[in-house]
Amino acid sequence: MSNATKTIHSIPVDAQTGAIAVPIYQTSTYVQEAPGINKGFDYSRTSNPTRAALEQIIAQLENGSVGIAFASGLAAIDAVLKLLKSGDEIIAVDDIYGGAFRLFTQVYEKFGISVKYVDSANAINVFDAITPNTRLIWIETPTNPTLKISDIAAIAKIAKAHSCLLCVDNTFASPALQQPLTLGADIVVHSATKYLGGHSDLIAGLVITKDAVPGEKIKFLQNAGGAVLAPFDSWLVIRGIETLHLRVKQHCINAQAVAEYLEQHPAVDKVYYPGLQSHHNHAVAKRQAKGFGGVVSFTLKNDTEQAAVNFVTHTRLFKLAESLGGVKSLLCHPASMTHKSIPAERRRNAGVADSLIRLSVGLEEADDLIEDLEQAFDAVNKEKPAGINLPAINN
Incomplete structure (x- = not known):
């Protein structure tokens, strides 16, 4: 099956009504049959049917295990960085989005997380920069704004050899063109504001993990931090994906x-x-x-x-x-x-x-x-x- 057909048919028909479009569940809470007994939803910060549909769709499109939707691309990046602890090190592409640079240097460095910036267009630069403290390799490919291309598969091998996570910002390519998890990356992030939404009418971020364990950790951070994507914006991203x-x-x-x-x-x-x-x-x-x-x-x-x-x-x-x-x-x-x-x-x-x-x-x-x-x-x-x-x- 082609990726285009797979994308269109990854969007589910509503099981309850048969609606061809995913419904917008514009609700904050859900009636429970008894304490802790519900239909899978109890509070919309924790989970919402419209957002859950988007998360399942993007996980499928990126060939991942878990998808998590956030209120912005930077909120998605922030959740990934929270997997780290004081003393850990990030190796990041030098031609990095300004908002990510600001988050790395002005927020996380003061918590003891250091960052090295290298030209990852040559994978050997990544290899040479790794130290025993390196826990995360962060690349954009293509980068913003000089469109540098990094070899995802080559850097993934380096990451695996040094027990590091590789996170790829796939915003510029989108899953229509590139699937980093298939090439060996551990985590993918998107500013869904861009090509996934596609109509300049929303702000959203997505994280997709290859394996379930880091995905569940980020899902916990989504709920704990609360920077969740609203139902209507989730629906807008789903609508954008239909024509991606x-x-x-x-x-x-x-x-x-x-x-x-x-x-x-x-x-x-x-x-x-x-x-x-x-x-x-x-x-x-x-x-x-x-x-x-x-x-x-x-x-x-x-x-x-x-x-x-x-x-x-x-x-x-x-x-x-x-x-x-x-x-x-x-x-x-x-x-x-x-x-x-x-x-x-x-x-x-x-x-x-x-x-x-x-x-x-x-x-x-x-x-x-x-x-x-x-x-x-x-x-x-x-x-x-x-x-x-x-x-x-x-x-």
């Missing part, structure tokens, strides 16, 4: 076209997209995923923050906003938006240049998106603000 494969397929087609356009543009310095043959680890991405995703990043030859700001404020179809993975195309300037919490020197060393622009390529016609980028380049080139010297553009 169709949407992601078109995101990939559009992003490839945009990346190829940018790669030949005279004002562009570097283009980051795993689908380009010039991309480092393109072969790894091709081997471990079924597509290259809908995010494209690029830097300008005029490598200044002002040049990037001028560009992102001149597009028409690409809307300037945080987040990604929705139907409408978005763009952002990571250095001053999504990754602002990372110190500038560390950010630049990880490849997040001052002029780097991240595109979330939506579902509009690719030609229209390319035309929008072209007119933005033209507009910025004509203005030539003080201090900005963009290369001449030949149309």
